[in-house]
Amino acid sequence: MSKASPQQIPVVVLAGFLGSGKTTLLNHLLHRSGGTRIGAIVNDFGSIEIDAMAVAGQLGDSTVALGNGCLCCAVDASELDVYLDKLTRPVNDMHAIDVIVIEASGIAEPQELVRMVLASDNPRIVYGGLIEVVDTAEFDATREKHPEVERHLGIADLVVVNKGDRVGPDERERVLGVVRAAAGRAAVVSASYGRIDPALLFDCRPTEERIGQLSFDDLHKHDDHGGDDEHAAHDGHLHAAYDSVAFTSEVPMDPRRLIAFLDSRPEGLYRIKGYVDFGAGDRDNRYAVHAVGRFLRFYPEPWPSGEERLTQLVLIGSGIDATALGKQLDAAKSDAPHAVDEQGMWGVLRYVQDKGEAEEVADYVL
Numbered sequence: 001m002s003k004a005s006p007q008q009i010p011v012v013v014l015a016g017f018l019g020s021g022k023t024t025l026l027n028h029l030l031h032r033s034g035g036t037r038i039g040a041i042v043n044d045f046g047s048i049e050i051d052a053m054a055v056a057g058q059l060g061d062s063t064v065a066l067g068n069g070c071l072c073c074a075v076d077a078s079e080l081d082v083y084l085d086k087l088t089r090p091v092n093d094m095h096a097i098d099v100i101v102i103e104a105s106g107i108a109e110p111q112e113l114v115r116m117v118l119a120s121d122n123p124r125i126v127y128g129g130l131i132e133v134v135d136t137a138e139f140d141a142t143r144e145k146h147p148e149v150e151r152h153l154g155i156a157d158l159v160v161v162n163k164g165d166r167v168g169p170d171e172r173e174r175v176l177g178v179v180r181a182a183a184g185r186a187a188v189v190s191a192s193y194g195r196i197d198p199a200l201l202f203d204c205r206p207t208e209e210r211i212g213q214l215s216f217d218d219l220h221k222h223d224d225h226g227g228d229d230e231h232a233a234h235d236g237h238l239h240a241a242y243d244s245v246a247f248t249s250e251v252p253m254d255p256r257r258l259i260a261f262l263d264s265r266p267e268g269l270y271r272i273k274g275y276v277d278f279g280a281g282d283r284d285n286r287y288a289v290h291a292v293g294r295f296l297r298f299y300p301e302p303w304p305s306g307e308e309r310l311t312q313l314v315l316i317g318s319g320i321d322a323t324a325l326g327k328q329l330d331a332a333k334s335d336a337p338h339a340v341d342e343q344g345m346w347g348v349l350r351y352v353q354d355k356g357e358a359e360e361v362a363d364y365v366l
């Protein structure tokens with residue numbers, strides 16, 4: 001994208017059964033966040049590697065600031081809104097945090113948390129998806145004991161099949177197959193020690209953009225080359241876990257065709273972000289688009305003056321056919337960009353959220 005827009009802060013819900021590796025994954029994100037400032041909401045700080053991250057300060061009332069610009073809060077779900085407000089409070093008119101990750105306790109029902117995020121009337125946040133972590137080695141046993149795991153997979157947007165190092169390649173493939181079948185439209189990625197690419201969850205800022213003191217990342221740059229990272233060898237395919245497609249068009253998009261494409265987006269297409277130009281459909285506004293899993297929203301905003309009128313989209317997923325998606329987007333360009341089709345935009349406007357509809361949206365998403 002040419003420019004970061006003053007968009008809302010994505011709130012990602014991280015769930016999974018006891019011991020599946022949620023905290024390990026969160027630690028990985030905190031270490032690999034680059035210049036991205038993460039707000040983490042956890043049930044307790046117990047396993048967060050705070051000491052290792054040079055704690056910058058204890059902010060009182062169960063919040064700590066980590067040296068790399070991240071904030072952690074230990075909360076009870078009933079206090080969620082209070083902490084979302086706290087983490088999203090602007091500092092000098094700017095967001096202090098780029099993304100919020102809420103780690104559900106191992107026994108929490110993830111849809112309750114998702115519902116709370118969707119129903120929040122905090123205007124600065126947007127739902128960023130539900131990640132479900134499963135333990136590859138324990139998957140069969142967990143499913144037998146807790147059949148609800150299937151339901152959780154069914155509502156997830158991204159499933160991380162973790163602890164891949166604990167089984168052989170055949171068993172890993174078998175479990176991945178079973179999870180994919182249960183996960184419906186979610187993207188499914190295999191990982192060890194939660195080492196997924198953070199780009200799957202949020203837009204990573206380069207480290208240089210970070211404001212403030214020397215961080216854990218700066219101090220541990222050598223981690224990237226193996227270094228003292230004992231787990232590096234377990235997952236050499238960090239970047240092979242997903243595919244992305246970048247699409248740019250000078251020709252405006254046809255609203256009906258683009259909505260048809262989005263409504264039938266394939267399994268595994270986890271994120272879509274960018275801006276759409278609908279040409280005569282709305283001359284004044286560009287449409288920021290944000291999709292994560294099944295959740296899709298358009299945010300109309302006036303074209304910045306002097307900005308070239310382009311549609312720019314990035315699509316990210318696992319197991320997606322990048323060439324086919326690029327062709328489908330090409331086919332969604334308008335044949336008659338100057339013709340006014342009054343009803344053409346109706347399908348788009350269905351996805352422009354009015355905050356009052358939050359409860360309805362929650363029902364739709366879940």
Ligand SMILES: Nc1nc2c(ncn2[C@@H]2O[C@H](COP(=O)(O)OP(=O)(O)OP(=O)(O)O)[C@@H](O)[C@H]2O)c(=O)[nH]1
Nearest residue numbers: 017018019020021022023024106162163192193194
């Ligand atoms: N072998 C192996 N161990 C892992 C992996 N990921 C996490 N672990 C270990 O599994 C244990 C549980 O990991 P956590 O990250 O605490 O799991 P959790 O889901 O946060 O646990 P709860 O908060 O208790 O639900 C820890 O001892 C981790 O070091 C992995 O990919 N492979």
